[in-house]
Amino acid sequence: MKVVVFTGVGEVEVRSEPSPTPGPDQVIVDVGACGVCTFERRLFAGDKQWYPVAPGHEAAGVISAVGSAVEGLSGSPVVGDRVTMDLLTRCGTCGPCRRGKSALCRYRQGRVLSDGTVSFGGFADRIAIDAKSVYPVGDAPVHHAAMGEPLACCIHSLRQGGFQPGDRVAIIGGGFMGRLHLALARLGGASSIGVIDISQERLDLASDFGASWTATPDEALEIGGKQDVVFVTAMAGVDLAVEMADLGGTVVLYSAFDNALPATVGADKSHREEVAIVGAFSQEPEDWQLGSSYIRSGILHDDLEALVTARYDFDTVTDALTLVTTEPTFRVFVEPPTPDD
Ligand SMILES: [Zn+2]
Numbered sequence: 100m101k102v103v104v105f106t107g108v109g110e111v112e113v114r115s116e117p118s119p120t121p122g123p124d125q126v127i128v129d130v131g132a133c134g135v136c137t138f139e140r141r142l143f144a145g146d147k148q149w150y151p152v153a154p155g156h157e158a159a160g161v162i163s164a165v166g167s168a169v170e171g172l173s174g175s176p177v178v179g180d181r182v183t184m185d186l187l188t189r190c191g192t193c194g195p196c197r198r199g200k201s202a203l204c205r206y207r208q209g210r211v212l213s214d215g216t217v218s219f220g221g222f223a224d225r226i227a228i229d230a231k232s233v234y235p236v237g238d239a240p241v242h243h244a245a246m247g248e249p250l251a252c253c254i255h256s257l258r259q260g261g262f263q264p265g266d267r268v269a270i271i272g273g274g275f276m277g278r279l280h281l282a283l284a285r286l287g288g289a290s291s292i293g294v295i296d297i298s299q300e301r302l303d304l305a306s307d308f309g310a311s312w313t314a315t316p317d318e319a320l321e322i323g324g325k326q327d328v329v330f331v332t333a334m335a336g337v338d339l340a341v342e343m344a345d346l347g348g349t350v351v352l353y354s355a356f357d358n359a360l361p362a363t364v365g366a367d368k369s370h371r372e373e374v375a376i377v378g379a380f381s382q383e384p385e386d387w388q389l390g391s392s393y394i395r396s397g398i399l400h401d402d403l404e405a406l407v408t409a410r411y412d413f414d415t416v417t418d419a420l421t422l423v424t425t426e427p428t429f430r431v432f433v434e435p436p437t438p439d440d
């Protein structure tokens with residue numbers, strides 16, 4: 100099998116590895132597509148220096164083999180199923196896992212290649228994965244299925260924000276994650292959805308995909324007014340989000356932020372107005388369950404298709420990574436060759 104390994108700043112190589120066989124509780128997935136996320140962009144650009152490592156955590160593919168303990172089990176995936184994959188492991192026994200917060204598992208570890216290099220598994224043509232971590236998506240396009248991970252993250256974000264049908268929602272940031280929040284809030288019956296960004300092009304696109312109003316940060320409060328849930332999907336805008344939260348409102352910090360950036364709400368405001376700031380990190384299995392069902396149903400087809408910026412194969416993976424580090428993109432996908440061993 101083939102796997103893309105990041106070996107230094109701006110450097111990647113395609114390695115050959117022994118093809119995996121499934122453990123009793125596992126399946127083998129022949130990967131069809133893997134999205135390039137912030138983590139891979141930062142590794143390639145050198146903003147995060149961790150080499151060698153085999154990243155790729157937003158992948159989907161088709162099951163080519165099934166382990167002995169899951170074969171024939173009712174509800175278990177079967178050979179030929181197209182699936183989206185939860186590639187990060189959850190130990191199941193640490194404190195957060197036992198409290199139903201496996202997104203915060205203390206021992207997430209992924210997998211390793213034959214020489215010990217840490218591998219997330221997505222930028223490879225084949226992977227062995229626990230059957231419980233794959234979610235069938237019917238005949239949905241494979242690059243839609245590869246958006247299962249970010250979609251699950253955004254579903255988790257809506258749950259963290261206590262989102263309910265009828266809520267007024269504002270989303271700070273009209274990029275890839277902002278657009279997934281927009282699609283989910285629309286689907287979930289928000290009474291209004293505002294998207295806030297500094298890019299007019301992104302605001303126009305948000306309008307095309309269901310935003311009730313759009314605004315730059317300076318005019319957001321005037322145009323959109325107070326909100327029930329405000330999602331911050333950009334690297335800034337926390338103060339604006341707090342200002343926009345109405346009585347009983349919630350601010351969800353979805354992005355990764357600079358360590359030094361404070362997120363504050365006055366103690367008395369929090370008391371009297373019940374305004375809360377909550378974080379949203381990663382996802383839980385139930386978020387995958389819902390996200391994969393949305394992908395399978397096709398209900399988000401147009402939203403997801405509009406977020407496909409470009410598709411590259413392994414031979415041009417450097418071009419894919421160069422594109423995401425030099426230009427604004429929604430999602431760029433890497434598509435491995437058909438496994439030959
Ligand atoms: Zn991601």
Ligand SMILES: [Zn+2]
Pocket residue numbers: 189190191192193194195196201203204205206
């Ligand atoms: Zn755990």
